Amino acid sequence: MFGIYELDGTIIVSFFHMFSYSADMPYRINTHVRLHHFHAVIVNPEDGETSYLLQHVWQANKTEEGYFALAGCMQSHVEVLEFPKKHDGFEETTQPFFLQHNTDLESQIKLSVYTDIIRRKSTFQQLLRQLEMYAALTAKFVDTQMAKDLCAFQRVYDTVRGQVFAATQTPAMRAGDMVNDFVLHDTVCLLVGEGNFCIVVDAYPSLDKIQANLEAKREDHNLDLAGGNTMFEKEHVLTQKADYDQTADYYILGMLQVARDGRLYLTDNASRMLLVLAAPSASDISILAGAICMVRRLHLFTEDLAFVDTQDEESIQRKDLHLTYGVCQQSDLLLLLPLDNDDSITFCIPDLETTRGLSKLSVYDAPAGERYHLPTQHQYLAAHVVNRFPVEACFTENGSVYLECRVIVKLYNIEGLSSTASLDDIAADGSTRYALVLTSRQNSLQWHLDFQVGSYWVIYGLDAPDTFIKSTNTVSAFALILDAEKHTVYPLSSWTDSANTVQLTPHYSQNASMRDPQAAIYNVAQLTNMKRLPPGITAATTSYKFCEQLLHVKGVVIIKRFMEGFANHGTLNKHAYKLHSQLGISTGKMNRKLFIQLRQPDGLEVISIYMDVHKTHYPAGLVIGATVTFRNLIRKKKASNDEFFFLANSATCIHINEAIPSPSVISMEPALIRTRLISSFLDTVIGQQKENDRQIFRLFCYISAIINLTLKWECRDCGSIVRNNDCYGMCQGASRVFSVHAYVLISDGTGNATAGIDGERLVFRLLQLSSNQIDALKNLVLNYGQLTYGGWGGGKVTTMDDEEEKMSYDPENDQRSAMHGYTLEDLCSNAKRAGQFYLYGQEQSAGKKRDNSELNEDLVKEFQLRKFKISDNGSLLKTAELPKLKVKVIEITFPDARMAAYEMLDSLNQNDDDIPPEDANYSASLPTSIEVQDFDYVARMT
Known part of the structure; x- marks a missing residue:
């Protein structure tokens, strides 16, 4: 039909x-x-x-340059030299385009492609591209609905062709060009292009080849976002990333499938790729197993979960463990053929009101025709998903593992579908919440990604026997097991454009629908100040300082690291490595948890989350910079102060909103944060205890002194120093991580404060180093393993074991030769002369509060005063001063000088307003004089 032949088994020739x-x-x-x-x-x-097309269908012979072909045009001619002597007995050299047992459908599909080529007046290159598309679709999805329905194939083919041809903007041949081609043929032939002897056709490689191509291009995913500073760099989850978009030299086609373990995969006829779908809201995700799609953009992540196995003391070894998966935004996923074809039944509720309580539904209109017939033996119930929990590993009575997911729903009866009422019918008016159990044992786990919070579904057969789970608790609970063989799930939407839809009429109760504060998704900034929580959210606690309410939180991931040394969780934890390798459950190591910090997208407020995933899927897509939503987080009050932290367990569900942060999140300038003076933190009333305020503030200050600076390379496995690429702990094959910490004295002219700074991003920003200086400094530290600097001396190396090496060590010359003429002391001195900057931070707690009834004979220690001596005209005076402000630095920015001056004036006015008026009570509140002795610090007055 397409006029494609093979000459002498080596050359492709086209007569089309x-x-x-x-x-x-x-x-x-x-x-x-x-x-x-x-x-x-x-x-x-x-x-x-x-x-x-070339490899599988035509099985063409390939040379070093490529596949050699001869293309006939309007001036080409074929001279027949000899016809074959026999009419049979020849051997076919290519594979058919399609399944041989379905010749009628094959002919229809071929005719559809042939007609499209004729209609578009395709050139030789376009002909090959369309045939390549045809071959790829029929090979990748030969056992799907697309290969069994002509309309389905045409829909997929037309959509892919539109996307591919729109990307390349290849024009079709025009009739006028064909006429001119007779005159200009010796100069140019539009069939193959002007001087174009190399033709490129589109590629649709298999998913395993795509994954291999992306893995070869992976780079470290280092997004050191504002607020993400820590002293535990070696425990960070090492992540690598590679990106794909349609500017690449191939296209990604696949089918969405939910595996038996409940995870989503992108599959084709030969391979599959673990996939995470991201969307602004979980209710926006409509995942239908069997849907064929084209991926416009994809991010491939590989997380390093390797660890040192110390269970066997005689054979301690490092276990390599990696998790590779793709993350695709829902808007970048083009559905070519959804699962719901023209024959599938759907349900619709137009104009559903959310301000009134729904009580039941009734049938308004149903499609006619035998093929739209619905069974009526059992009950139809509408389900509204109000909460959900993650997939969880469970045990049977004989010890085998199975997976299940629980979804909390409100059920509503649908009148007009069931033939007769039954005693087994479920009385459902939305007043009672039910738990739907989707389990791998009944093959219903395939539906769990469909049941997102806020979605509606119609379920047939919930009144069938053995559906209810008997409650073993004294509190009445209602749980229903979904069975893929007994129950049918239909989508329920608010609109429809097809004739196979059952339209339902809602019936409302007299009661208004009240908003549940616990159902809302809160920002990080709304939950950091326990004194100003959102309406309906309280700080009331139960035993062990747990809060009564579970919360949903949305934020940006700025820290993700492992934490170890937790209590054993029994059998599941003992088989953590095997569970992760086979089912994706847990982190892969016993007694290992995840620590996550979420930040406000447009601010610096942060919350800490401790995640226990020993019986749930490892959270794929939870990478640095991702915007995520946590559902059902537990709050717990700290024992040392009034702050809270969050816990995530087997009830906590995670949804990825965006995997890659927007430029506004990466280059965020903290806003609406008050600039304060250091003097405003000093309480002149000695002995008066003030409440610890953990709110973020800003200081406009400069560096007075760098008290300590430590730079080192650490082993990710054992935490030992790495010097010259050798781990001091003798680890083999472990990667290294750079760690830097600084402790500086800052001033703004009204007072001094000490600031602790963690992480290379902030420390190098404080030192204002260029990228070349940073690389040179890190290479220098790698030669020594660790380098420290104190305010009273130059850089010191503390990792030299060899005495001869110590004797020959010349720090100044080594540093100048390695860092373009600078030493570490020069860099620190330059930072002190660099001028003022904005420092964002939190006040560090001075320690445990004193009991008001507690008396201490050493009043200096009790009031946390700083003892020192000063020189006054040759004599030493003993005195004490208030303790300095201690700041944990979160962010550093460099201001515009003019704007900083105006803000400083505003800050002075605000501080004047805060000064309390003097009165008798104020003077009476001052404590008695303090006797100070045993001073050991000497300072000189200047």
Whole structure:
């Protein structure tokens, strides 16, 4: 039909564009011909590797340059030298395009592609591209609905062709060009292009090849976002990333499938890729198993979960463990063929009101026809998902593992579908919440990604026997097991555009629908100040300082690291490595948890989350910079102060909103944070205890002194120093991580404060180093393992074991030669002269509060005063001063000088307003004089 032949088993020849060739009269195999005025071209797939048309269907012979082809045009001519002597007995050299047992559908699909090529007046390159598309679709999805329905194939083919041709903007041949081609043929032939002897066809490689290509391009995913500073760099989850978009030299086609373990995969006929779908809201995700799609953009992540196995003391070894998966935004996923075809039944509730309480539903209109017939033996119930929990590993009575997911729903009866009422019918008016159990034992776990919070579904057969789970608690609970063989799930939406939809009428109760404060999703900034919580959210606690309410929180991940040394969780924890390798459950190591910090997207407020995933799926997509939503977080009050932290357990569900942060999140300038003076933190009333305020503030200050600076390379496995690429702990194959910490004295002219700074991003920003200086400094530290600097001396190396090496060590010359003429002391001195900057931070707690009834003879210690001596005209005076402000630095920015001056004036006015008026009570509140002795610190007055 397409006029494609093979000459001598080596050369592809096309007669499609010849006027003298007719598809109704093809040439027989073994016909001897002589070709005149054909165009010789080299054909290659765009990625250089994959072509379903050339490799699998035609099985063409490939040379070093590519596939050699001869393309006939309107001036080409075929001279028949000899016809074959026998009419049979020849061997076919190619595979058919389609399944041989379905010849009628095969002919229809081929005719559809042939008609499209004729209609578009395709050039030779376009002809090959359309045939490549045809071959890739039929090979990848041969056992799907697309291969069994002509309309389905045409829908997929037309959508893919539109996307591919729109990306390349290849024009079709025009009739006028064909006429001019007779005159200009010796100069240019539009069939193959002007001077174009190399033709490229689109590539649709298999998913395993795509994953291998992306893995070869992976780079470290280092997004050191504002607020994400820590002293535990070696425990961070090492992550690598590679990106794909449609500017690449291939296209990604696949089918969404939910595996038996409940995880989502992108599959084709030969391979599969673990996939995470991200969307602004979980209710926006409509995942239908069997849907064929094209991926416009994809991010491939690989997380390093390797660890040192110390369970066997005689054989301590490092276990390599990696998790590779793709993350795709829902808007970047083009559905080519959804699962719901024209024959599937759907339900619709137009104009559903959310301000009134729904009590039941009734049938308003149903499609006619035998093929739309619905069974009526059992009850139809509408389910509204109000909460959900993650997939969880469970044990059977004989010790085997199975997976289940629980979804909390409100059920509503649908009148007009069931034939008769039954005693087994469930009385459902939305007043009672039910737990739907989707389990791998009943093959219903495949639906769990459909049941997102806020979605509606119609379920048939919940009144069937053995559906209810008997409650073993004294509190009445209602749980229903979904069985893929007994129950049918239909989508329920608020609109429809097809004729196979059952329209329902809602009936409302007299009661208004009240908003549940616990159902809302809160920002991080709304939950950091326990004194100003959102309405309806309280800080009331139960035993062990747990809060009564579970909360949903949305924020940006700025820290993700492992924490170890927790209590054993029994059998599941003992088999953590095997569970992760086979089912994706846990982190892969016993007694290992995750520590996550979430930040407000447009601010610096942060909350800490401790995650226990020993019986749930490892949270794929939870990478640095991702915007995520945590559902059902537990709050717990700290024992040392009034702050709270969060716990995530087997009830906590995670949804990825965005995997890659927007530029506004990366380059965030903290806003609406008050600039304070250091003097405003000093309480002149000695002995008066003030409440610890953990709110973030800003200081406009400069560096007075760098008290301590420590730079080192650490082993990720054992935490030992790494020097010259050798771990002091003798670890083999472990990676290293750079760690830097600084302790500086800052001032703003009204007072001094000490600031602790963690992480290379903030420390190097404080030192104002260039990228070349940073690289040189890190290479220098790698030579020594660790380098420290104190305010009273230069850089010191503390990792030299060899005495001869210590004697020959010349720190100044080594540093100047390695860092372009600078020493570490020079860099620190330059930072002190660099001027003022904005420092964002939190006040560090001075320790445990004193009991008001507690008396201490050493009043200096009790009031946390700083003892020192000063020189006054040759004599030493003993005195004490208030303790300095201690700041934990979160962010550092460099201001505009003019704006900083105006803000400073505003700050002075605000501090003047805060000064309390003097009165008798104020003077009376001062404590008695303090006797100070045993001073050991000497300072000189200047």
